[in-house]
Amino acid sequence: MSLTSEDLVNIRRDLHKIPELALKEKQTHEYLIGKINSFPQDFLEIKEVPELPTAILVRVNGSDPKRNIGYRADMDALPVTESNDLEYRSQHPGIMHACGHDLHMTVALGLLSYFSEHQPKDNLVFFFQPAEESESGGRQAYDLGIFSGNFKIDEFYGLHDNADLATGIIGCRNGTLFAGTSEVNVTIHGMSGHAAYPHKANDAVIIAANFINQVQTIISRSIDPTKCGVITFGKLEAGTIRNVIAGKARIEGTIRGLTQDMIEFIKQRIVDVAKGLELSFNATIDVEFNQGGYYPVENDPDLTKQFIDYMQQADGVKFQETRPAMTGEDFGYLLSKIPGTMFWLGVASPGALHSADFLPHEEAIIDGVNAIKGFLEYRMNE
Numbered sequence: 001m002s003l004t005s006e007d008l009v010n011i012r013r014d015l016h017k018i019p020e021l022a023l024k025e026k027q028t029h030e031y032l033i034g035k036i037n038s039f040p041q042d043f044l045e046i047k048e049v050p051e052l053p054t055a056i057l058v059r060v061n062g063s064d065p066k067r068n069i070g071y072r073a074d075m076d077a078l079p080v081t082e083s084n085d086l087e088y089r090s091q092h093p094g095i096m097h098a099c100g101h102d103l104h105m106t107v108a109l110g111l112l113s114y115f116s117e118h119q120p121k122d123n124l125v126f127f128f129q130p131a132e133e134s135e136s137g138g139r140q141a142y143d144l145g146i147f148s149g150n151f152k153i154d155e156f157y158g159l160h161d162n163a164d165l166a167t168g169i170i171g172c173r174n175g176t177l178f179a180g181t182s183e184v185n186v187t188i189h190g191m192s193g194h195a196a197y198p199h200k201a202n203d204a205v206i207i208a209a210n211f212i213n214q215v216q217t218i219i220s221r222s223i224d225p226t227k228c229g230v231i232t233f234g235k236l237e238a239g240t241i242r243n244v245i246a247g248k249a250r251i252e253g254t255i256r257g258l259t260q261d262m263i264e265f266i267k268q269r270i271v272d273v274a275k276g277l278e279l280s281f282n283a284t285i286d287v288e289f290n291q292g293g294y295y296p297v298e299n300d301p302d303l304t305k306q307f308i309d310y311m312q313q314a315d316g317v318k319f320q321e322t323r324p325a326m327t328g329e330d331f332g333y334l335l336s337k338i339p340g341t342m343f344w345l346g347v348a349s350p351g352a353l354h355s356a357d358f359l360p361h362e363e364a365i366i367d368g369v370n371a372i373k374g375f376l377e378y379r380m381n382e
């Protein structure tokens with residue numbers, strides 16, 4: 001029998017207890033394989049990927065296939081210490097499913113369980129993807145050529161949970177859904193020295209402070225206010241003790257734009273600011289960018305129109321058109337290669353995505369499974 005709503009909640013809680021960082025999703029992989037093996041196997045074919053060992057592909061053979069429809073769920077968690085006092089809280093210290101990938105995987109298992117018992121018309125390919133938060137697992141998978149042969153995908157769908165949407169709402173838009181992002185790493189080389197003799201040192205903390213302030217003026221002074229750009233530095237490290245001037249500082253951040261042009265513009269301005277500060281502080285500043293697969297998420301016009309049309313009229317589905325978001329997703333890379341649609345599932349969390357108190361409403365899981373199942377069946381009859 002297909003997984004019930006209660007089964008799905010239990011699965012999500014099991015996965016919530018074992019969060020793992022990008023490319024280390026070993027326990028998660030084992031758990032998923034165990035569940036997938038417990039479904040009827042008549043229509044299923046599982047493919048493991050030695051080069052990306054935590055990834056899983058599962059094909060459901062269709063009865064009269066016209067196409068292979070892909071569905072992707074990401075698997076990794078974040079280095080966040082959970083603050084929720086839950087019976088099923090994270091058992092891995094300092095790591096948490098703070099972006100809801102536990103719920104994404106559960107929805108995918110719900111769909112897979114259903115279609116393992118109700119043979120679809122088209123072939124379905126489920127992709128359990130490692131490393132969405134960093135390391136571009138989607139891009140790695142595509143570039144390894146894993147979507148080939150029986151696992152070729154003609155159109156791709158995937159969801160992200162949304163803390164601000166009411167529970168169970170499906171949100172989507174045609175065009176750009178998510179921003180493109182690039183990681184930025186900055187290393188400042190000054191000169192360390194005694195706290196009492198600043199004139200004999202070159203204080204990397206002061207240079208870092210200037211760098212961060214000046215870079216934020218790119219957003220406020222260099223970008224057309226009607227366009228969108230974000231620069232966030234989430235990590236700053238410098239020094240060892242209060243009375244030694246730091247000779248080195250390291251800043252790690254992320255930049256975001258709704259177009260690739262905007263990302264390129266912000267990158268160039270960051271390099272300009274670094275060059276200016278090198279001159280004014282007589283220091284060396286190394287700047288590295290890494291965009292990986294985090295391209296803007298561009299929904300395919302035709303498929304997304306069909307998706308939205310379906311969700312707007314389907315019984316029991318609550319749909320809301322959403323604005324573009326500045327979150328990033330390496331599903332953007334996959335959609336740059338294969339047409340498809342990314343969409344939101346509302347989970348009404350009191351805490352934001354990526355925060356220690358992120359707490360999605362689990363009723364969203366069954367709502368998501370039912371809405372997507374309905375859409376896939378409708379799409380297969382097109």
Ligand SMILES: CC(=O)N[C@@H](CCC[C@H](N)C(=O)O)C(=O)O
Binds near residue numbers: 255
């Ligand atoms: C949905 C979500 O939160 N995704 C992440 C993707 C991170 C991309 C990359 N590692 C970066 O930090 O730029 C996000 O932070 O938006």
